[in-house]
Amino acid sequence: MRGAVGTGLPLELVGGGSGGAGTGRASESPWERARRGGERIMDLELDRLDDDRRLLADRCGLGAYWIEPVETVGGEHALITVWTRAGGRPPLNHALAMESALPVVQLILRWVEQQRQLDHAAFHDPLTGVANRNGFFDALEASTSGGAVLYCDLDRFKTVNDGLGHAAGDELLRLVARRLQACV
Numbered sequence: 001m002r003g004a005v006g007t008g009l010p011l012e013l014v015g016g017g018s019g020g021a022g023t024g025r026a027s028e029s030p031w032e033r034a035r036r037g038g039e040r041i042m043d044l045e046l047d048r049l050d051d052d053r054r055l056l057a058d059r060c061g062l063g064a065y066w067i068e069p070v071e072t073v074g075g076e077h078a079l080i081t082v083w084t085r086a087g088g089r090p091p092l093n094h095a096l097a098m099e100s101a102l103p104v105v106q107l108i109l110r111w112v113e114q115q116r117q118l119d120h121a122a123f124h125d126p127l128t129g130v131a132n133r134n135g136f137f138d139a140l141e142a143s144t145s146g147g148a149v150l151y152c153d154l155d156r157f158k159t160v161n162d163g164l165g166h167a168a169g170d171e172l173l174r175l176v177a178r179r180l181q182a183c184v
Contacts (some may be wrong), residue, residue, distance in 0.1 A: 009060065012053055014081045015067070029053070034067045035077045041067040044090055058086070066091035068098055070105050073113040080105060127170055128177035150180070 015031025030041045030048045044064045046054050057063075063086030069077035080101060082091045123135035131139060140147050154176065161169035 009062075009083065010056055012056055013060065013062070013065075013083065015079050030065075030067055031079055031081070034069045034079055038069045038071065038077050040069065041065075042091060057083075061086050063087055064091050066094065066098070068102065070102060070109065072109050078105065078109055125177075128174055130177045130181065150184075152176070152180070 015029065015035070028036075029050065030043060033039055034041050041048065042065075043049070046057055046064070049057065057065075062083045064084045066082045068080045068082075070080060072078055080098065082094050082098065084091050084094075123131060123138060125132050154172075157169065157172070160172055
């Protein structure tokens with residue numbers, strides 16, 4: 001799990017942690033199912049939980065849950081989990097709150113992805129993906145053991161661009177960059 005924001009519930013009850021490990025059940029958790037398939041899951045009897053998570057929910061006084069997948073920019077799913085108290089109203093009573101929370105969570109996820117892309121663009125060449133000058137100096141500054149510089153000159157590269165076109169030249173640069181990255 002990449003991260004979780006919660007209100008104090010154990011991570012095992014929001015799709016993280018290690019709950020259910022070692023129970024011998026071959027089925028995946030409801031959170032894994034929701035994340036993988038984008039399936040909304042509402043479990044009023046806790047019968048979709050493995051024994052460890054069911055016991056943990058019981059100890060926390062919880063009786064039912066609703067998992068709502070939120071599609072991210074990359075096509076994966078983030079999850080919102082709403083729990084209700086044992087003997088309390090079903091999670092569907094929180095539908096208005098969920099309807100309000102979904103666009104906010106989607107907006108936050110888009111913003112986080114845009115920040116990630118901007119951070120990557122600031123330190124990487126857009127064509128090859130290798131570290132640019134900023135990335136090089138950032139890595140050098142973070143290094144405790146120094147570093148090395150590799151200078152490459154592609155002989156007759158202008159011939160590739162002139163003879164085969166800039167798209168072929170760009171592809172050659174990407175190929176060389178991938179090979180260099182595989183070596184270091």
